[in-house]
Amino acid sequence: MKQFSVNRKPVSRSKAKNAAMLNLLATPGLGSLLCGRWVAGTGQLLFSVAGFTFVIVWFFKEMIPYYGMMFDEDTPHLPGMKMLAAGGNLFAVSWLWSAVTSFSLLRESSSGRLRSLENSATPPQLKMDETKIFLALRSVPNWQRKADVISRTFQFKDFPAAMKFVDAAAQLAEEEWHHPDIDIRWNKVTLALTTHDADGLTDKDFALAKKFDEMSFR
Numbered sequence: 001m002k003q004f005s006v007n008r009k010p011v012s013r014s015k016a017k018n019a020a021m022l023n024l025l026a027t028p029g030l031g032s033l034l035c036g037r038w039v040a041g042t043g044q045l046l047f048s049v050a051g052f053t054f055v056i057v058w059f060f061k062e063m064i065p066y067y068g069m070m071f072d073e074d075t076p077h078l079p080g081m082k083m084l085a086a087g088g089n090l091f092a093v094s095w096l097w098s099a100v101t102s103f104s105l106l107r108e109s110s111s112g113r114l115r116s117l118e119n120s121a122t123p124p125q126l127k128m129d130e131t132k133i134f135l136a137l138r139s140v141p142n143w144q145r146k147a148d149v150i151s152r153t154f155q156f157k158d159f160p161a162a163m164k165f166v167d168a169a170a171q172l173a174e175e176e177w178h179h180p181d182i183d184i185r186w187n188k189v190t191l192a193l194t195t196h197d198a199d200g201l202t203d204k205d206f207a208l209a210k211k212f213d214e215m216s217f218r
Helices: 013-026 030-034 038-068 082-120 130-139 159-176 203-216
Strands: 144-146 149-155 181-185 188-193
Touching (some): 013 030, 013 082, 030 038, 030 082, 038 082, 130 203, 149 203, 159 188, 159 203, 188 203
Antiparallel strands (some): 181 188
């Protein structure tokens, strides 16, 4: 089976809020990593750690001469402020960068929530009669019907490939606001579709089945 693309996972409102709190009130970058923003999160974390390290080094260089005064009367030599400024600047860049990422995550989660509300407000689907089901099955020949459910088993080369497909299928289902039952058996993934609100099969089931078929061959 051909490879397919997996887009970035959507972020829930609560997860985005937690990420923003971690980024802005704890350690810049941790919240970004929590939401799978690996490049931004790693960069933010490196900047923050580097900035913190500069400040710690400056602090010890500042304090060591004062401890030396306990044993002699030499005037302490205070280090310059360049190291402290460098540390502060690095941390400021990290915090500002993580703030931008946090705002992006919050905006993305709000858009996803609005899309879910719009999908949930869609008029209910009508249950298909036997003739329509028979014709619709011809458009998805790899799917099998059992009572009011259609299902298909997708086979992949290994378990990681199967899990990538599951992640992509879950994202597509969330976008369509129609969720299949998923069964995973190592390199095999079985998707089963029915419309519970209609107590049977609807156009929505077959439309999503086609999209799963298309996704598996990308």
